[in-house]
Amino acid sequence: MASVAAWQWFYAIHITRGWFPILCWTLVAIGLAVLVAAQAQRGRRRVLARQCVVAIVCGLVGGAAAWFVSDGIVLFGVELGWDVIVACAVGFLLLGFFVAAAVGTHGWRRVVAIVMVPLTLLATGVRVNAIYGEYQTIGSLVDYSPYPHISTLHVSLDTVSVDAWAKQVASGEVTPEKEGRLLSVDIPNPASKFRARKGLVWLPPAALAKRPPKLPVMVMLAGQPGSPTRFFTASDTIDDLTKYANEHDGLAPIVVSPDQNTASSRNSLCSDTTRWGKAETYLTRDVPDWIRANLPVSRDPADWTIGGFSQGGTCSTQLGPNHPELYGNVLAVDGEIAPTDGNVEQMVEGYFGGDRAAYERQVPVNALRAHAPSKQTMVLAAGEKDTTSVANIATIGDAAEQAGWTVVRIKVKDAGHDWRAVNEAFAVALPWLCDRMGLDVGDMSRHGSGTDERQREERRMQERAGIEVQQ
Numbered sequence: 001m002a003s004v005a006a007w008q009w010f011y012a013i014h015i016t017r018g019w020f021p022i023l024c025w026t027l028v029a030i031g032l033a034v035l036v037a038a039q040a041q042r043g044r045r046r047v048l049a050r051q052c053v054v055a056i057v058c059g060l061v062g063g064a065a066a067w068f069v070s071d072g073i074v075l076f077g078v079e080l081g082w083d084v085i086v087a088c089a090v091g092f093l094l095l096g097f098f099v100a101a102a103v104g105t106h107g108w109r110r111v112v113a114i115v116m117v118p119l120t121l122l123a124t125g126v127r128v129n130a131i132y133g134e135y136q137t138i139g140s141l142v143d144y145s146p147y148p149h150i151s152t153l154h155v156s157l158d159t160v161s162v163d164a165w166a167k168q169v170a171s172g173e174v175t176p177e178k179e180g181r182l183l184s185v186d187i188p189n190p191a192s193k194f195r196a197r198k199g200l201v202w203l204p205p206a207a208l209a210k211r212p213p214k215l216p217v218m219v220m221l222a223g224q225p226g227s228p229t230r231f232f233t234a235s236d237t238i239d240d241l242t243k244y245a246n247e248h249d250g251l252a253p254i255v256v257s258p259d260q261n262t263a264s265s266r267n268s269l270c271s272d273t274t275r276w277g278k279a280e281t282y283l284t285r286d287v288p289d290w291i292r293a294n295l296p297v298s299r300d301p302a303d304w305t306i307g308g309f310s311q312g313g314t315c316s317t318q319l320g321p322n323h324p325e326l327y328g329n330v331l332a333v334d335g336e337i338a339p340t341d342g343n344v345e346q347m348v349e350g351y352f353g354g355d356r357a358a359y360e361r362q363v364p365v366n367a368l369r370a371h372a373p374s375k376q377t378m379v380l381a382a383g384e385k386d387t388t389s390v391a392n393i394a395t396i397g398d399a400a401e402q403a404g405w406t407v408v409r410i411k412v413k414d415a416g417h418d419w420r421a422v423n424e425a426f427a428v429a430l431p432w433l434c435d436r437m438g439l440d441v442g443d444m445s446r447h448g449s450g451t452d453e454r455q456r457e458e459r460r461m462q463e464r465a466g467i468e469v470q471q
Contacts, residue, residue, distance in 0.1 A: 008146070011139030016130040024123040028094065031116040035101050038109055047104050055097035062092025081385045081416035083131045091124030132418040134226075140233050143264075150183040150201060150294075158211050159296045162251065162438055165206060165213035169249040176205040176250025180242060182232060187258055187290045192272075194282035196259040199228045201295070202238060205250035212296040216253045216303035216437035218331070219287065221312030225264035228257040231309070236423045240430055251439045253305070254295055258287045260315055269339040270315035271362050273351040283315070284323050300328075303437045307331030307379075309422045314339055314364070317396055320376065321367035321403075329436070330378040331429055333422045334389040337396070338363040365399040372403035377436060379408045381425030383415030384468075408432070411468040424467055 013020055039048040066088035070080035098120060101113035135141050160168070168174045181203045189196060206212055220237070222230040232238060237255070245252040260279055261268045268279035288304075291297055298304075306316045306327040313335030320330035339362050341347055352358040360366050368374075378400045382389035390411060397407045410428065415421040434440060 011137060011142075011144045011146075013138045014136060015126055015138060015141075016136055021123075021126045021130060024119065024126050028116065028120055028123050031112055031119070032094065032097070034112060035098075035105075035109060035116075039101075039105070051097055051100040051104060054100040055093045058096025059089050059093030062095075063089030081131070081383075081418075083385070083416065084128055087124060087127045087131065091120060091127070094120045094124075131416075134230070134234055134419065136233050140230065143227050143229055145184055145198065145200075145229050147182050147184045147200060150185045153181065153183060153203075153208075155203065155207065155295060156210055156212055157294075157296055159214045160211050162213045162215075165209075165251070166249055174209060174211075176245075177208055178205065178246065180204045180238070180245060180252070181208065182238065185256075187287055189282055189286045191285040191289070192278035192281035194277045194279055194286070195262045196282060197227060197262065199256060199258040199287075200232055201257075202232065202241060202255040203295075204241065204245045204252035204254065206245070206252070207254055207296055209250075213251065214296060214298045215251070216305070216434070216439065217291060217295075217297050218253045218255045218305045218307065218433075219283070219291075219327075220255055220257050220331075221260050221270075221306075221308030221315050222257065223308070223310030223312050224261055224267050226261075226310075226312070227264060228259050231257040231312070234419045234422075235309075235426065237426055240423075240427050244430055244434060248434075248439055251434075253434065253437065253439070254291075254297055256287065256291060256295075258283065260312065267311060267339075267341040269341060269347070269351055269362060270311075270318055271339065271351065271358075274353050275351045280319065280322075283319060284326055288326055298437075301326055302328040305329035305331055305433055305437070307333075308335075309333045309419070310335065310417065317364035317378075317380075318362050318367055320378070321364065321371050321374070321400075322361070324371055324374055324376055328376050329433055330376065331381075331426075331433065332379070332393075332396075333381045333425050334383060334386055334417050335364075335380075335392060335396075336389075337365075337392045364396050368396075368399045368403040368405070374404050375406075377406045377408075377433075379410065379425070379429045379433065381410035381412060381421060381429070383412045383417060383421035385414070385416035386421070389417060408469065413466050413468065428467060428469075 063085055066085045070085060095117060098113045098116040102110055105113060129135050169176060183201050185199050185201050187196060187199050207215060220231050241252045260270050260283060262276055266276055268276045270279050270283060272278040272280045292299060304327050306320050307330060308316050313332035316330050316332045317335050320327045348354060348356050348359050380393035380397050382393050384390060393409050397409045400407045410425050412421040412424045
């Protein structure tokens with residue numbers, strides 16, 4: 001038991017904030033100060049000067065290389081952002097100094113310099129990760145999932161309406177719990193045979209009742225590389241959902257994060273392909289079928305949202321327009337203009353067996369035009385430092401508006417292609433979407449009324465510091 005507790009403590013260590021990143025950079029600073037001080041005396045100043053020159057050259061070369069990979073050839077499909085470029089430049093500068101010190105010194109100084117090399121690599125990696133917010137804990141690095149399986153919990157399908165639930169809470173007939181539950185789940189794949197990893201499901205307090213209300217659904221996808229666990233562990237999603245539920249009688253959407261890629265290193269394009277299998281069929285048949293059969297959910301497409309970050313955001317702008325019978329709403333953050341893994345010719349051959357039309361069907365603007373007109377809703381967000389994504393939401397948003405969609409575009413200030421953009425966008429989009437999906441049951445009725453309430457939520461979005469809302 002003690003060993004299990006020790007591993008749980010180790011996996012729970014935060015690597016984006018708190019003592020761990022502080023410790024890493026403190027040790028690097030101490031090592032740097034010791035080596036500089038030890039060589040600052042007469043007789044070694046020229047050696048120290050040469051080490052500093054090497055460090056500066058390495059920093060400039062490293063920063064230029066990071067810029068070239070990010071903005072020059074856009075190797076990863078998105079710009080890394082200047083915060084990352086500067087972090088890489090500083091990391092290369094320090095590495096250059098320590099490597100030069102290891103070569104140019106002897107004895108204990110060389111030992112210190114050698115030890116500083118892997119420590120600097122670790123500290124730089126921690127800093128870059130903190131900018132993105134991708135891995136929050138040590139456990140997330142190995143996709144550690146401590147969440148119990150949904151089979152350990154009885155989820156009732158004996159439901160009431162949302163309005164009836166609100167009346168029961170108001171009368172004191174039922175008292176919702178204060179917290180929801182995050183559970184792991186194996187979503188079967190009878191239609192697709194897609195080899196998905198375990199998914200995660202967040203159930204709001206109302207869903208844990210003996211007679212829960214029929215709740216809306218959010219199917220949310222992490223990016224690539226990534227996993228279903230990442231959508232919850234890298235973001236503030238659960239905090240936002242819990243806050244909303246506590247302000248609304250335990251009501252909040254049921255959030256399901258399925259696997260769309262089968263592995264972190266793969267990109268399924270969220271499509272039915274010859275390369276990785278039928279991801280689209282899995283996400284549009286197997287996942288919805290399982291949700292409807294096992295969770296207390298509404299069956300109205302207006303109550304269903306598909307969304308995600310990065311590649312997950314791209315998927316949502318493909319699947320939402322292509323499947324209006326399933327998803328009435330889309331919430332995409334920092335998505336691409338089209339599914340991407342190599343150039344178009346490579347994808348057409350490698351994924352679609354040479355069928356160009358099959359690929360073009362997955363391009364969001366094409367999907368929007370093909371299914372126009374539509375009364376669906378789309379919330380598009382991008383970090384302002386991710387200029388490519390900002391341009392993408394403008395293009396996709398324009399196409400959606402032309403197709404009849406209600407569109408909200410959010411630009412997150414001081415954010416890039418990172419989870420901060422997700423956190424800010426989700427925090428403002430959640431109450432607005434919940435309002436449209438009928439969870440704010442005060443004086444409004446389902447889908448289409450409550451204009452004053454909706455306008456209030458829209459004003460709240462526009463007034464939130466740190467974002468710019470465009471409609």
